[in-house]
Amino acid sequence: MKGTIVSAWIKTSRNIFGEDVVRDALATYGISENKVFTPMEDIEDSIALGIIDEIAKRLGKTPSEVWHEIGLDNINTFSKDYPAFFKFKNLYAFLKAMYDIHVVVTKRIPGAKPPILKVEPLEKNKATMSYSSPRGMFDYFHGMLMGASKYFKEDIEVEILEKKEDYTKIAITFPMEVYNKRVYKLNSFLSLGFIKSFQLKVGLGVLLFSGIPLAILSNYLHGMPLLIAILALSFLIPTIIGKLLLRPLKYIFETIEDLENKDFSFERNISTNDFLEDINNRLNKAKNSIKRDFVGYKAIVDELNVFGEKFNEISNNMTNTSQEIDSIVRQVAYGATNQAGETENIAYQLNDSIQNLNCIVEKENEGKDKLQLTVDKTRKGFENLKNTVDNLNEIVGEFSIVKEKSFTLKNRAQDVTKIVETVEKIAEQTNLLALNASIEASRAGEYGKGFSVVAMEIRKLAESSKEAVSNINNILEAILMEIDELVSDIGRQYGILDEEKSNLNNLSIETSQVVESIKGVANLIIDLVSDLNKESEAITSMSEHVESLAAIAEENSASSQEVSKNVTNYINEIKNMTEKTAEFNKVSENFAKELDKYMI
Structure with a gap:
């Protein structure tokens, strides 16, 4: 299913x-x-029809009811999108043209498969209409029919004559005459069912109404009366027969008058079984052919109007763009003129700059040699710094050994302190034993006096030992404190020395990087000086071409002025084209008005 019809359904919904x-x-x-x-887009039937089914579910209605409502309102949507297809005199003419309209739509949208609609007159104000579509959608069809009835403001009666899965046929009763067929009995009688020649009909009529009566009268009349009867009937009967047989011409002239009045909406039919019927049929055939063409013409007019509007919009945009281009070209021309004068000034300034540049190059060459000497000195200073760092690393290593030995000395002093404490404890025990010995000697009396003297001496010795141990302990504590201070000083000095060593190592690394950077910068500067020498030579060569550039700038200035002139002419042509487009739109509108005069 094509996108154009699905779009209309969605819009209507x-x-x-x-x-x-x-x-x-x-x-x-x-x-x-x-x-x-888009009109050319193909939408699967299951999706297109499924969307309407989903709408019906959400509304609590049957799909048939929804399709009927969509068809009823879809006429309004189509009349706005395709106004040319709705310019008919009445509903019957519109329905009669539906087949032709679908042919035009099929040509416009390749691949479109609209339903087949055929309308055939049945009676004076009644016609049959058949609808054939593999999709069915009869409710949509009936809704469209009722919508068309409302659009043309005609009340109709619809009767279903036949209905199949993909086909239906209905009878429509219109409020006005839509079909007329006149039967001329004399013409039909004289044809005898097979005679179509008008001349034979006239001859047969004369024979029946003149020849036979004269033959009968000849038996009763003679002489002058018979002659008068023959002459009278010979004149009157052919005249009357001819007039009666040519009565359909009046009806045919009415058809021709409709054509002169540009009214193709009404179809007249006659039954004479002769050339008059053929003429009328050919007129009707020509009218139907013209009506089909006019359906296409009116559609083309719609397209021409749309095209004219778009083309006019494009022309206006082109005019605005061209004016902007003209402004830019004028600026370019002005700039080119100024450029020509400025180029000459630049040539003189460039020569002065080249001389200054040559002086700078000479100074840069001198600076390059000095920079090379500075780099060499920096490299030597870095080597000395590196040697100092190496020596300091050795000193730090040796100082680390001293630090370890100071910790060992501290530990040994602590061990001596422990020994002194042990001796002090022994002296206390000895003093206690001497005291016990004195007590035991006093108990022994005379026998214990000698032992008491020995115990007293031992006690004195123990007290002397204790006093000596106390003095030693005090001295050791003082020594230990000094050793602690020494160890702390050594540790602190070692930390400072180690930190300074790290800083010096970092400084050495940074200095190494700086030296490398200086070497790199020096090399870049040396290369830059070399490039500067080359650029100086190139600029010197370029200055030789600046004068020719000035000449080219003058030529560009002249060319820009010429381009500006051409752009101005182009803008004038676009304005003329815009005016012609406006005239084309007027012609298209007038053509549409002229087409509207033809009632189809």
Whole structure:
């Protein structure tokens, strides 16, 4: 199914059922509410028809009811999108042209398969209409029919004559005459069912109404009366027969008068079984052919109007763009003129700059040699710094050994302190034993006096030992404190020395990087000086071409002025084209008005 019809359904559904219902139905099939269905786009029938089914579910209606409502309102949508297809005198003419309209739509949109609609007159104000489509959609068809009835403001009666799965046939009763067929009995009688020659009919009529009566009268009349009867009947009968047989010409002239009045909407039919019927049929055939052509013409006029509007818009845009281009070209021309004068000044300034540049190059060459000497000195200073760092690393290593030995000395002093403490404890025990010995000697009396003297001496010795141990302990504590201070000083000095060593190592690394950077910068400067020498030579060569550039700038200035002149002419041509486009639009509108005079 083509996108143009699906787009019309969606547009109509939004008008009838609201945005929310349609949006939800589209979302069911993963279609955005902003989706634009192009006329050439193919939409699967299951999706197109399924969207309407989803709308019916959300409205709590049957699909048949929804299709009927869409068809009823779709006429308004189509009349706005295709106004040329609705310019008919009445509903019957519109329905009669539906087949031709579908042919035009099929040509416009390749691949489109609209339903087949045929209308045939049945009675004076009654016609049959057949609808054939593999999709069925009869409710939509009946809704469209009722919508067309409302559009043309005609009340109709519809009767279903036949209905199949993909085909239906209905009878439509119109409020006005849509078909007329006159039967001329004399013409039909004289044809005898097979005679179509008008001359034979005249001859047969004369024979029947003149020849036979004269033959009968000849038996009763003689002489002058018979002659008068023969002459009278010979004149009157052919005249009357001819007039009666040519009565359909009046009806044919009415058809011709309709053509002169540009009214192709009414079809007249006659039954004479002779050339008059053939003439009338050919006139009707020509009218139908013209009506089909006019359907296409009016569609083309719509397209021409749309094309004219778009072309006029493009012309206006081109005019605005051309004016902008003209402004830019004028600026370029002005700039080119100024450039020609400035180029000459630049040539003189460039020569002065080249001389200054040569002086700078000479100074740069001198600076290059001095820079090379500075780099060499920096490299030697770095080597000396590196040697100092290496020596300091050795000193730090040796100082680390001293630090370890100071910790060992501290530990040994602590061990001596422990020994002194042990001796002090022994002296206390000895003093206690001497005291016990004195007590035991006093108990022994005379026998213990000698032992008491020995115990006293031992006690004195123990007290002397204790006093000596106390003095030693005090001295050791003082020595130990000094050793602690020494160890702390050594540790602190070692930390400072180690930190300075790290700083010096970092400084050495940074200095190494700086030296490398200086070497790199020096090399770059040396290369830059070399490049500067080359550029100086190139600029010197370039200055020789500046004068020719000035000449080219003058030529560009002249060319820009010429281009500006051509652009101005181009703008004038576009303005003329815009005026012609406006005239074309007027012609198209007038042509459309002229076509509207033809009632089809």
